[in-house]
Amino acid sequence: MYKMLIVDDNPRHRRNAANITNWDALEISIVGEYANGKLALDNIDTSNPDIILADVSMPVMDGIEMARLLKESHPNIKIIFMSCYDEFEYVRSAIDLDAYGYILKPFKAEELIRVIKKVLNIYKVEDALQKEREEMAQYINQSLPLLQEQFLRELLYGTCSANEDILKRWRFLKMELPQNYKVRVIVFHLNIDPAEQTRDDMDYKYLTSYTIKRIIDNMSCNCKLYSLQSSSMEYSIIAIKDDAVPESPEKDSNDFWNIVVKLKEDIKAKLNIDIVIGISNTSDNIRDIYILNQQALSALNTKVYTNGSQMILYQEIEDAQNASFEEKVNLQELFMEVKQLLSRGGTGDILKFIDKYLSEDTILQSDNYIKSLSFSIVNSIQIILMENDESFDNIFNEKLIVWNKLDNFNTIKDVRNWLFNLINTCRQYLSNKDTQGYGLVVQKIKDYIHNHYHERITLDDFARLTNYSGTHLTNVFREATGKTVFDYLIDYRMEKAKEMLKSRSSKIYLVAEQVGYTNISHFCLQFKKHTGLSPTEFKNS
Template sequence: MYKVIIVDDEAVVRIGLKNTIQWHEHGFELIGDYANGREAWDAIELDRPELVISDISMPFMDGLELAGLISAQYPYIKMIILTGFDEFEYAQQAIRLKISDFILKPITAQEIRQLLDRIKGEMDEEKQRREDLSRLNSQLEQSLPLLKERFLERLVAVGLGEAAIAERLTYFSLPPMPPPYLVMVVDIDDFGSRVFSSYEHDAEFLRFAAYDIFQETAAREQVLAFRTREERMVAIVYGENDESLLYERVFSLAEEIRYHIEKYLKFTVTVGIGRVCTNAEQLPASYKSALSVLDYRFLLGKNRVLSITDIEGKSSNVLPLSNDWDRKLAAAVKTGAIQEAYLLIESGVAELKRSMVPAEACLLQMQKVVLSLMNSIQELAIHEIDPAFGEQIKLMDILKFKTLDEVELWLKEVVRSVISTVTDNRNYLTNKQIHQAVKYIDTNYANEKMSLQDLCRHVLMSTSYFSLVFKQHTGETFIEYLTGTRVGKAKELLHNSTLKLYEIAEQVGYKDPNYFSIIFKKHTGMTPKDYRDKQIKGSGV
């Protein structure tokens, strides 16, 4: 509801307007009626109505004087003038005073109602515009910190001209930056051993806490601090005439930030310090060099302050590892030599660290190693790959690590898993081959000419390796197992058949009945004839 008052020295007009108009139906609340402009002005200052309907000709203060005061002090209050004088001079003054409408008396109730509806529509539109503007201003104020961060990020990532930099520094109420400049980038290594119930929420809280320490520490220096969209913390440091003093101040600031985050938040960050630049347009070069030095965390480890001045001139574009390093590692894996494989990994990683090869080259070398290991698995025709193992050995897994030490631990675990898988596969194949050998013996024991060589050709194994694993699996040599099988079959025939002894000997693989009797007695402690007689006697036949 909009508040409205009536001002007219004629009581009949005031009473008529009050009683004939249903004000609430038109969106207004009539809060008073007054006989002259002076009384109305006092009420206006007290109640601040949104609409004043006033006559022109009144004692003490006429309608135009009242309109002048309202226009000067409360320009948002709308005013409708009612007059019985059709004078052009009045109309001119009404326009100059921004009066909403100038109505000649007499006026009907219907005309008043239509007028009120129109005025309310105008007031609703103005209210909506004001609210929209207020909301936009509020949104702008809320967005200013983010807009400032995006400006600073663009300043270091892309670059801006001198005039644009000066203009935006003023817009965001940032201090002017005297040269030289240096960009420092702080990147969270990880969140330590924390186990998060809701990782994204907890991680965001810790990132905010780290940035709070970063800002608080940087606030004591001549620094512009902000966060990038990659959640890195960046500081543009300035305010030293001497470059060496600027480096010294940045190193001190970086070490303080690193120390406080580790001490109070219990996780670590790595800080990259770029090159000094002499004008603000060159800030992207300093930022790029700070990012590039962060890559050396991969070789040098986490929780460090690294400067481009310490790295320049030490890196090499030549890959230090020999071409057959991954081949040797694959060979050690195939043979199950896990300690030899571990030593190869350790020596390779140490060589990569000494060479200061860029992280991309190191990752490429490690991916070649993984490919070599995967080829080894295929060459060994492993019967079944555990899905979890398949996930573990994926090439892209390497990219998630931030240091070469982490890659070393991961690669050792991959090698351990591969060797375990190869060993399991070899055991599986060996068990399968031994099972085939036993089945072959059980089927062909009657063949007098069966030999170890025949059996090994059947199961595709060397005689020496077969003899070793056969005894491991059965507890007997090939001859012992074959003889035991033949004697067992002979027992069955002696007990269940009326075959003559020489016939039984022949059926279990012995052409010579005497040799059969010797072998049988050696295994059972009695001759075949005694064994049969004992079985017959025992059965009561």
């Protein structure tokens, strides 16, 4: 029931308003009658009304002044003014105070009921929106680990929007970030025997992943660690240290170094696995996480295929490996060029790309430049393949030990040919997958919607159905159909609702339930947005 106050200095008018209709039928309870605005304000917290029906002109405190004070202290209360005077100043004051109605005395029951129903409809819409917000907040809270992982992946791989407020999203996902901080990225690779890598033993793989996750989560250190498994053999850690009291660079490096030493020792002790670790430089901006990840990967990949546990600081190899590379090559620009080649480039485009970075006369460049360039291109391809739920293994049916291949090349021409074949093969594979596989995925999603539209459906349902990540399947579906998965679901539900409403015996609340809506107000809003008519108007048309 909604609660209403009647405020009027005329007792007869108060009685008339209180008895003019059956308020119970409108789900309204009269919780008080007062002779002026001051009395109403004095008792406002006791009566706690949703609606106030107030005279404009009253002694002690008139309705306009009462409304002005209520707007500050109780902004959610809806006020309807009544008056014997059709005066401009009164009407203007009512509009300025966001009044929900202005009726002239004496009024008929229908006039008052019409205004009251308007206010009730506003409340019902607000209640529906509030419920939807609460459900969304609950969904986000339940999905927080998945959303955090997706965000970390975007930061590490540089796929966040350039205009996105990274800091705002970080805090929205309830991730800790001190006011002053230092951040590094640690990437480590498991040195598992090749025979173990090919074991088709899911229990072993999941146990390994679970144990490493527990080791990272339970590490006692002065940093907050966020981890992500980027492949079956590779993990990334974002380490954030509170820098409220700045320390010397040497002390800062030692703290991070202690983390990786402890990580190496714990993994060796609990899993008997050696690891190779790449450690980035330090930054004071989380927007640099993509660059830090590239640094850690560069450090890692200098020795990732040697035996035994090793820890490599990017700072140690920076001068030797990147002095002639990063000064000339923008890594993010390189990544976007590779992404464009794999999505819509031709063989001529690939050759131009290779000529740009590795021309025939690149003999003048250092060996470090050639290796750094090749590492960066391969890393970019690997990231793009992961975004498409693919890997080098799926394309080449073998372990693509890139770094060993580079060591075996003797000329620039060998490297150029190898890079061309690598990019072109991956481009053709993804192109064939787009034309063949995506159509089946899209149809599978559509079929699921057609069979389950009356149920509660989430993005996780589609992810389980297709074995695609939520972001990837959303992009695939949008590219194929021109609309999002949930826009398609809503459209299909609305078409089904229109079919059902054509039946004379149909009930709107039943139709809402039958097309998957538990909230009839939400259904009505969606239906009107979709058709331009309310369900009742559509049914009667």
